[in-house]
């Protein structure tokens with residue numbers, strides 16, 4: 001009641017609490033953007049990384065990783081000593097039968113889970129030594145994820161889905177439009193930006209998921225069977241997009257697959273059998 005009375009007394013020219021909050025948000029957005037405007041008034045480039053990427057650095061360095069799950073009284077030893085590396089710009093594939101441990105490993109490469117034993121270094125830093133917050137921020141800024149089941153927001157258009165990852169990564173608002181358009185054009189969906197997921201084919205949805213996963217310019221893209229739900233033609237389209245983004249976006253891709261035909265394009269294939277790599 002007190003609030004209603006106050007509203008009634010408000011002068012028409014005065015700002016209501018909601019409008020004031022909106023104004024404040026607009027000011028904050030403008031301030032955030034201003035941080036990225038150079039002195040001559042031109043839009044600044046994409047926010048620079050604190051530590052620039054060096055071509056031959058190890059993005060991922062996995063050493064002696066094991067993962068055991070406790071299910072009831074039983075211990076399931078899923079990963080049994082994994083060693084691998086991923087460098088900038090590489091396409092690395094994890095191949096193996098269902099249940100061999102590929103997804104378990106991929107989750108750990110993205111900091112979603114931690115090893116029971118061994119260590120994973122991301123750009124030289126051990127993921128195990130990081131706080132939950134640092135892992136979350138790194139995931140949001142430096143890593144992109146693609147899952148089998150496209151993981152798009154069903155009520156948002158392709159454009160809005162891609163925009164979301166820029167919002168999540170705190171990319172300044174004035175850079176969004178050009179980047180979203182660029183990413184959707186890159187995956188061949190420049191003319192489908194307003195479509196919602198249910199108005200697109202499986203292959204198109206997966207391509208939106210790729211655009212979404214790379215929009216914030218991550219260093220590493222982790223993809224769990226990105227072609228599993230697609231027919232061979234659509235799978236080939238997705239792999240074509242991957243090949244293209246390796247060159248144009250300077251990103252490394254680590255993906256799991258069952259499909260022998262797409263292994264040929266990999267820079268390196270790790271074959272997993274029962275929680276270990278065989279050479």
Ligand SMILES: Nc1ncnc2c1ncn2[C@@H]1O[C@H](COP(=O)(O)OP(=O)(O)OP(=O)(O)O)[C@@H](O)[C@H]1O
Pocket residue numbers: 069070071076078096097098099100101102103104105
């Ligand atoms: N949280 C968990 N608790 C217990 N067991 C688990 C857990 N996560 C995975 N596993 C077991 O680990 C094994 C490997 O699973 P994972 O999903 O990594 O295999 P995958 O190679 O990715 O299989 P697919 O190709 O079918 O996706 C499976 O036997 C699975 O049941």
